[in-house]
Amino acid sequence: MAVSVTVNGAGHTLEVEARTTLLDALRERLGLTGTKKGCDHGQCGACTVLVDGARVLSCLTLLVMRDGSQITTIEGLAAADGDLHPMQRAFVECDGLQCGFCTSGQIMSAVGLLAEGVPDDDGALKEAMGGNLCRCGAYPNIVTAIRRAAGRDSR
Structure with a gap:
């Protein structure tokens, strides 16, 4: 086909x-x-x-x-000149990765979530990202990265 x-x-x-x-x-x-x-x-x-x-x-x-x-x-995601997408940059800045295997899927899901609207509550954000597993346990940093890219990081 x-x-x-x-x-x-x-x-x-x-x-x-x-x-x-x-x-x-x-x-x-x-x-x-x-x-x-x-x-x-x-x-x-x-x-x-x-x-x-x-x-x-x-x-x-x-x-x-x-x-x-x-x-x-x-x-x-990155610009033609190599400038990272804001979500990619946030994952790097917030150490939202460890081994890196799940990172591309986490970032793509997070970018989609930005378009859908990032929940205000961390529990709801984690639920929205629940289909993406990280065997290394970088979840707290992933949540922080998503908040940063959404402009809601308090740090």
């Missing part, structure tokens, strides 16, 4: 099998390996990308379902 998508601002038409996931197309066909394959069951969030501005688990999404969509991956 032919599928046309725009990924990080560039148009692509891919011939794929109907069972090809968005995650596999990004990593194997387009060479965008920043999106991680964690559990491959939609339980860890490492594969989170934005599709038409919404948070999507790319391991559970068939590429053919996204024909015509605008897709943003971690590689597409």
Whole structure:
């Protein structure tokens, strides 16, 4: 099947099998390996990308379902001159990462959350980010980074 998508601002038409996931197309066909394959069951969030501005688990999404969509991956967040997206910068400043495996999914989910509206309550923010797991336990710093990027950091 032919599928046309725009990924990080560039148009692509891919011939794929109907069972090809968005995650596999990004990593194997387009060479965008920043999106991680964690559990491959939609339980860890490492594969989170934005599709038409919404948070999507790319391991559970068939590429053919996204024909015509605008897709943003971690590689597409920074400006062309290398200037980091405010969320990327906040994760660095707040030490919102440790091993880094989950970081791209955490950042993409957090960027999507900014568009949705970051909850005022930390409990609600943690619930909204609940689909993204961090085995290293950087959660307090991730919450601080999201608050900073949203302009709500009290530190």
